[in-house]
Amino acid sequence: MIDTIGFDGDDTLWHNESLFSMTQERFRALLAHAADPADLDRRLLEAERANLAVYGYGIKGFVLSMIETAISVTDGRVPARDLQSLIDFGKAMLDHPVELLPGVAEVVDALSRRYRLILITKGDLFDQESKVARSGLAGRFDAVEIVSEKDPASYRRVLDRHGVAAERFVMVGNSIRSDILPVLALGGHAVHIPYAITWAHEEADPPDAHYRRLDSVHDLPPLLASW
Amino acid sequence: MIDTIGFDGDDTLWHNESLFSMTQERFRALLAHAADPADLDRRLLEAERANLAVYGYGIKGFVLSMIETAISVTDGRVPARDLQSLIDFGKAMLDHPVELLPGVAEVVDALSRRYRLILITKGDLFDQESKVARSGLAGRFDAVEIVSEKDPASYRRVLDRHGVAAERFVMVGNSIRSDILPVLALGGHAVHIPYAITWAHEEADPPDAHYRRLDSVHDLPPLLASW
Numbered sequence: 465m466i467d468t469i470g471f472d473g474d475d476t477l478w479h480n481e482s483l484f485s486m487t488q489e490r491f492r493a494l495l496a497h498a499a500d501p502a503d504l505d506r507r508l509l510e511a512e513r514a515n516l517a518v519y520g521y522g523i524k525g526f527v528l529s530m531i532e533t534a535i536s537v538t539d540g541r542v543p544a545r546d547l548q549s550l551i552d553f554g555k556a557m558l559d560h561p562v563e564l565l566p567g568v569a570e571v572v573d574a575l576s577r578r579y580r581l582i583l584i585t586k587g588d589l590f591d592q593e594s595k596v597a598r599s600g601l602a603g604r605f606d607a608v609e610i611v612s613e614k615d616p617a618s619y620r621r622v623l624d625r626h627g628v629a630a631e632r633f634v635m636v637g638n639s640i641r642s643d644i645l646p647v648l649a650l651g652g653h654a655v656h657i658p659y660a661i662t663w664a665h666e667e668a669d670p671p672d673a674h675y676r677r678l679d680s681v682h683d684l685p686p687l688l689a690s691w
Numbered sequence: 692m693i694d695t696i697g698f699d700g701d702d703t704l705w706h707n708e709s710l711f712s713m714t715q716e717r718f719r720a721l722l723a724h725a726a727d728p729a730d731l732d733r734r735l736l737e738a739e740r741a742n743l744a745v746y747g748y749g750i751k752g753f754v755l756s757m758i759e760t761a762i763s764v765t766d767g768r769v770p771a772r773d774l775q776s777l778i779d780f781g782k783a784m785l786d787h788p789v790e791l792l793p794g795v796a797e798v799v800d801a802l803s804r805r806y807r808l809i810l811i812t813k814g815d816l817f818d819q820e821s822k823v824a825r826s827g828l829a830g831r832f833d834a835v836e837i838v839s840e841k842d843p844a845s846y847r848r849v850l851d852r853h854g855v856a857a858e859r860f861v862m863v864g865n866s867i868r869s870d871i872l873p874v875l876a877l878g879g880h881a882v883h884i885p886y887a888i889t890w891a892h893e894e895a896d897p898p899d900a901h902y903r904r905l906d907s908v909h910d911l912p913p914l915l916a917s918w
Contacts, residue, residue, distance in 0.1 A: 518782055518785045518786060519751060519785070519817070520815075520816070520817025520818070521817070522751075522817075524746060524749075524751035524752060524755060525751060527755065528751060528754065528755070528778055528781070531758070531774065531778065532775065532778055534771075535771045535772070535774065535775050538771070540770065540771045540772045540775070541771065542771045543767065543771075544761075544762045544765070544767045544768065544769045544770075544771065544774065545762070545767045547758065547762065547771065547774055548759065548762050548767070551755055551758065551759055554755070555745055558745045558746070559745060587816075588747075588815070588816065588817075589747070589814075589815065589816035589837060589838075589839050590746070590747025590748070590749075590815075590839045591747070593839050610816060611816075612816050612817045612820050625852070
């Protein structure tokens with residue numbers, strides 16, 4: 465009998481990756497004179513990976529990685545004003561309205577009346593808190609947990625802190641690696657709702673009786689009722 | 692009867708402001724050709740204040756504010772390589788060894804045997820978690836709480852979460868505004884240990900029987916025993 469639902473935030477409750485994609489598109493346009501798009505994407509991804517251990521996840525680290533990449537691909541010739549544009553892109557991301565995914569407002573509202581809801585998001589504390597506040601959903605959640613990494617140990621801490629047994633818990637999220645596998649490893653339930661159809665098969669579905677994949681959050685209440 | 696001690700991290704348990712000061716000194720040197728130090732400091736402070744609402748506290752936001760200031764004071768003529776230097780200063784800060792203040796290791800160790808200890812720090816989640824881990828103190832604390840703002844509401848949440856009554860709680864920290872006043876407002880105890888002698892009188896000592904100011908963490912155990 466499940467009594468507690470964990471929801472991921474970015475790309476599960478509200479759009480996030482689309483903001484990064486949009487900004488990366490502007491980044492490519494800004495540096496079109498210096499690098500071809502595919503090469504630029506590759507260099508940016510390298511910088512992001514190299515910086516992850518020092519910056520963690522989030523928009524500020526992304527902006528710093530864009531700046532480094534712009535300097536590096538132009539051999540230091542990028543004008544400072546273009547780097548200011550990258551800073552401005554980042555501020556626009558941080559300031560962007562939080563756009564809920566279709567169905568989220570109704571489903572979260574309905575589920576909040578029957579289950580304990582915990583929002584479990586990864587990333588920058590300040591930015592995530594700001595998004596939760598702007599989402600209009602904060603009042604529907606019994607708790608908000610912002611973690612720097614989503615692994616079995618961090619889920620274990622969240623469940624212990626709230627006195628939730630893993631077998632009575634289901635995590636709902638868009639990432640197999642962050643939202644699904646660590647929770648299944650603890651003996652919990654997990655529901656994968658891919659953000660975009662092209663990502664649906666990023667990783668194979670885990671063969672686990674406690675796991676389901678849904679196309680829309682609308683299908684969540686009936687699934688939970690059947691479990 | 693106090694049974695739970697909250698410790699601030701930055702500039703209470705370990706050096707932090709000195710890292711910012713050192714970096715700001717390097718920033719002044721880098722831009723000495725374009726701005727006089729006092730003017731540069733003022734412009735940087737303006738940028739930091741303007742950016743606080745969008746970046747929150749932390750080193751990544753500080754670096755982005757330095758970059759903006761460098762671009763602005765040079766009217767966009769700062770070479771990109773100098774901006775890369777600012778990024779590198781930031782990485783050096785994030786990667787800098789955590790240096791405990793004198794007496795902290797012994798006092799925290801001794802207090803951990805008689806009290807419940809909670810580390811309550813403000814700032815960037817990823818950076819603060821990394822500092823806690825590198826401090827070698829994590830095992831002495833019963834809990835670590837990283838918050839985006841230190842006000843009465845955030846202390847209230849931390850105390851409720853751990854089932855601590857305010858009157859049995861004492862907060863130890865270097866900032867009157869963040870560590871002392873909000874805790875006194877809840878009816879808790881507070882001990883101010885200024886980080887540097889010049890800052891001791893940043894604000895007047897609050898007239899409150901639950902408040903004390905100490906010159907060194909060494910004086911904390913006898914004070915607690917007397918309270």
